[in-house]
Amino acid sequence: MAVKQKLVFRFPSSVVEQPIIYRLVKDFDLMVNILRADINPNKEGRLMLELSGSESDYRRAIEWLRSEGLRIMNLKQQIIWNEDRCTQCGACSVICPSGALGLRRPEMRVSFEEDRCIVCELCLKACPARAMESLIEDRG
Amino acid sequence: MGKERTYEEINQKIRTGKAVVLTAEEVLDLIAEKGVSGAAKRVDVVTTGTFGPMCSSGLFLNFGHPRPRIKMSEVYLNGVPAYAGIAAVDAYLGATALPPGDPRNRDHPGEFIYGGGHVIEDLVAGKEIRLEAHGYGTDCYPSKKVETSFRLSEINEATLYNPRNCYQNYSAAVNLGQKTIYTYMGILKPRLGNAYYSSAGQLSPLLNDPLLKTIGIGTRIFLGGGEGYIAWHGTQHNPSAARGENKVPLGPAATIAVVGDLKKMHWRWLRGLSFLGYGATLKVGLGIPIPILNEEIMSYCAVRDEEIYTQVVDFGRDYPHGESSELGLVSYAELKSGTVRICDRDVPAASLSSYAGAREIAGILKGWIQAGDFTLTPPAAPLPSAEAGIKLQPLPQRNPYPGGM
Ligand code: SF4
Ligand code: SF4
Numbered sequence: 140m141a142v143k144q145k146l147v148f149r150f151p152s153s154v155v156e157q158p159i160i161y162r163l164v165k166d167f168d169l170m171v172n173i174l175r176a177d178i179n180p181n182k183e184g185r186l187m188l189e190l191s192g193s194e195s196d197y198r199r200a201i202e203w204l205r206s207e208g209l210r211i212m213n214l215k216q217q218i219i220w221n222e223d224r225c226t227q228c229g230a231c232s233v234i235c236p237s238g239a240l241g242l243r244r245p246e247m248r249v250s251f252e253e254d255r256c257i258v259c260e261l262c263l264k265a266c267p268a269r270a271m272e273s274l275i276e277d278r279g
Numbered sequence: 280m281g282k283e284r285t286y287e288e289i290n291q292k293i294r295t296g297k298a299v300v301l302t303a304e305e306v307l308d309l310i311a312e313k314g315v316s317g318a319a320k321r322v323d324v325v326t327t328g329t330f331g332p333m334c335s336s337g338l339f340l341n342f343g344h345p346r347p348r349i350k351m352s353e354v355y356l357n358g359v360p361a362y363a364g365i366a367a368v369d370a371y372l373g374a375t376a377l378p379p380g381d382p383r384n385r386d387h388p389g390e391f392i393y394g395g396g397h398v399i400e401d402l403v404a405g406k407e408i409r410l411e412a413h414g415y416g417t418d419c420y421p422s423k424k425v426e427t428s429f430r431l432s433e434i435n436e437a438t439l440y441n442p443r444n445c446y447q448n449y450s451a452a453v454n455l456g457q458k459t460i461y462t463y464m465g466i467l468k469p470r471l472g473n474a475y476y477s478s479a480g481q482l483s484p485l486l487n488d489p490l491l492k493t494i495g496i497g498t499r500i501f502l503g504g505g506e507g508y509i510a511w512h513g514t515q516h517n518p519s520a521a522r523g524e525n526k527v528p529l530g531p532a533a534t535i536a537v538v539g540d541l542k543k544m545h546w547r548w549l550r551g552l553s554f555l556g557y558g559a560t561l562k563v564g565l566g567i568p569i570p571i572l573n574e575e576i577m578s579y580c581a582v583r584d585e586e587i588y589t590q591v592v593d594f595g596r597d598y599p600h601g602e603s604s605e606l607g608l609v610s611y612a613e614l615k616s617g618t619v620r621i622c623d624r625d626v627p628a629a630s631l632s633s634y635a636g637a638r639e640i641a642g643i644l645k646g647w648i649q650a651g652d653f654t655l656t657p658p659a660a661p662l663p664s665a666e667a668g669i670k671l672q673p674l675p676q677r678n679p680y681p682g683g684m
Pocket of ligand 1: 224225226227228229230231232240249265266267268269270271
């Protein structure tokens with residue numbers, strides 16, 4: 140069975156040195172799509188990504204990651220588009236790097252395609268009406 | 280010249296439900312089919328709309344007196360200060376006012392989460408608003424402090440009075456500099472990374488009556504979801520701006536001051552905004568009906584995005600330093616396509632004002648007129664137009680204390 144899961148990894152700075160992504164791909168045959176990375180030396184790192192592959196490879200990978208000291212949570216961070224707060228200006232369409240927020244022409248109305256959102260959070264403050272919201276729900 | 284109509288004839292048709300009303304967008308199809316003169320024969324009113332950030336907006340309030348009475352000299356609404364230098368329990372809340380504790384741009388770019396525009400939105404939405412007022416105490420107004428909360432329906436007056444709204448055209452903003460800047464024209468990425476504009480173009484009220492032949496003092500309008508009136512020309516009104524052959528200005532030109540009863544408005548069309556690194560403001564929905572008195576007026580309403588141009592201005596250096604940019608003109612058709620050609624580069628373009636909102640407002644206004652609820656008002660006096668010889672002036676900067684102090 141195939142798995143596709145968005146995850147947040149939190150890890151101590153000591154782990155940062157390890158080629159985690161490389162091993163996920165090479166040893167566990169997973170597809171990795173990095174959504175966001177906050178990695179500072181001397182600080183806890185945070186990596187948001189999407190893993191896909193076979194269920195058994197996925198389970199083995201998670202087990203290995205935990206043994207390396209990573210805390211792994213299902214990413215339930217969703218960028219929410221509050222349509223009733225949206226004023227349909229389109230300002231976000233040149234800010235959103237993934238095309239998740241885009242202006243439909245000729246209607247000149249904005250639509251949000253969540254599947255394309257890479258959770259970069261740029262829209263949160265760029266939207267003058269503050270119609271974009273981030274809901275984070277990390278589940279262990 | 281073809282057929283002429285009077286305001287009275289149009290209003291008679293409105294009252295009997297016979298007026299033909301089209302939005303400034305819909306009328307373009309009719310004009311394409313029947314020509315300006317054919318369309319002028321059929322159409323009585325063209326409705327326009329715009330829904331954009333308009334910083335020069337605000338609200339006159341009368342709170343009524345507490346007991347004992349107070350002469351308010353400092354007023355805060357949800358922490359946002361209102362100007363209290365008028366009568367005892369009157370105040371003016373400006374759209375860009377910020378709570379004293381707001382960090383502003385200390386941690387640049389500041390977020391400006393809640394300001395005057397947001398208070399106006401909350402008021403109109405019927406939310407409870409915290410009021411804190413201070414006075415110095417007089418024999419007639421002894422109270423020195425009042426703290427309470429109220430809703431819009433519980434105060435005597437809330438009169439939206441916006442000293443400058445509805446710009447007739449506006450510049451498109453870009454950034455030629457090397458770092459991202461945070462402006463009232465949005466977040467501008469370096470090296471022509473993007474362009475922002477802020478006009479509804481072919482639907483925009485004053486672009487459909489470029490010489491202000493029908494729009495004047497006393498014109499009844501759609502304001503914030505309710506009815507309002509044009510009170511005066513707006514501040515910074517500049518009808519002398521350069522125009523194209525179609526008389527449409529090629530950059531910011533005329534403006535209007537508008538007034539209306541907030542209690543009859545709707546939060547959808549008065550929205551608090553937070554411009555990252557710049558400040559708080561109010562997005563105002565505004566629509567103006569244009570009586571098709573004759574072919575000439577219809578010919579102005581025939582204007583299309585392809586024929587409306589605006590200047591491109593560099594906000595990286597030129598605008599802040601008060602210098603003009605030589606980046607040329609772009610049309611609203613190009614801007615709305617999402618890519619404009621500037622300095623031989625394809626620049627992604629987006630709007631700060633809402634075209635979908637403008638379209639909806641023009642449609643609502645059309646509905647009001649068709650239902651016979653909204654008749655047209657001939658101006659009590661015209662607004663100064665191209666021939667008035669108005670010149671915008673910079674601030675004199677002279678030493679106020681010659682001889683030194
Ligand atoms: S910037 Fe905000 S208000 Fe404007 S279209 Fe995007 S989500 Fe809507
Ligand atoms: S977080 Fe916002 S800006 Fe970033 S990809 Fe998602 S929708 Fe676009």
